[in-house]
Amino acid sequence: MSRLRIFNETDTENPRISTTDLAEIASELAKIGVGFEQWEAGAPVKAGDAPDIILDAYRKDIDRLVAERGFKTVDVVSISPEHPERETMRGKFLDEHFHKEDEVRFFVDGSGLFTLHVGDQVYEILCEKGDLIAVPDSTLHWFDMGPQPSFVAIRFFTEADGWVGHFTGTDIAKRFPRHEPASGG
Ligand SMILES: CSCCC(=O)/C(O)=C/O
Ligand SMILES: [Fe+2]
Numbered sequence: 748m749s750r751l752r753i754f755n756e757t758d759t760e761n762p763r764i765s766t767t768d769l770a771e772i773a774s775e776l777a778k779i780g781v782g783f784e785q786w787e788a789g790a791p792v793k794a795g796d797a798p799d800i801i802l803d804a805y806r807k808d809i810d811r812l813v814a815e816r817g818f819k820t821v822d823v824v825s826i827s828p829e830h831p832e833r834e835t836m837r838g839k840f841l842d843e844h845f846h847k848e849d850e851v852r853f854f855v856d857g858s859g860l861f862t863l864h865v866g867d868q869v870y871e872i873l874c875e876k877g878d879l880i881a882v883p884d885s886t887l888h889w890f891d892m893g894p895q896p897s898f899v900a901i902r903f904f905t906e907a908d909g910w911v912g913h914f915t916g917t918d919i920a921k922r923f924p925r926h927e928p929a930s931g932g
């Protein structure tokens with residue numbers, strides 16, 4: 748279940764808001780210019796599937812979004828818990844950074860934890876299958892796929908170069924919760 752928690756940056760343990768209500772999540776995030784929508788993610792794809800399979804399965808949605816918003820590049824991050832490079836891939840996004848373009852991601856399987864640092868507030872968003880999130884350019888943030896990653900996200904870029912992160916060098920991300928592994932068998 749998708750979830751939003753909002754913290755003061757000085758209190759990493761007690762969120763001042765915690766909600767799984769999708770309308771409330773969208774409305775809180777809209778206040779900081781972040782788009783949060785639910786899209787149908789019914790194609791039979793799973794974490795670890797090859798990017799081409801994902802792109803073929805979601806071609807219609809991708810083409811629509813590209814036509815509407817003028818994206819130049821689309822790629823896929825698809826990682827299962829068995830991925831041999833999972834630690835390296837996890838480490839790539841774990842520290843505070845920003846992009847010089849909006850960060851638009853459509854989760855079509857699994858989950859991941861986005862955390863945004865806006866002013867003195869920290870917005871932790873648990874994104875799940877079916878969530879489309881659009882974070883404005885220059886927003887400070889980090890992303891945790893967890894130690895046993897299991898997700899597929901389609902990424903949309905307005906820059907031809909694709910993913911470019913600018914790291915701030917702060918340690919704020921280390922002080923906030925990480926993505927907890929799913930419990931149970
Ligand atoms: C959810 S897709 C992988 C993470 C990513 O692209 C990013 O920019 C995290 O900040
Ligand atoms: Fe990012």
Ligand code: NI
Pocket residue numbers: 756864866867
């Ligand atoms: Ni700050």
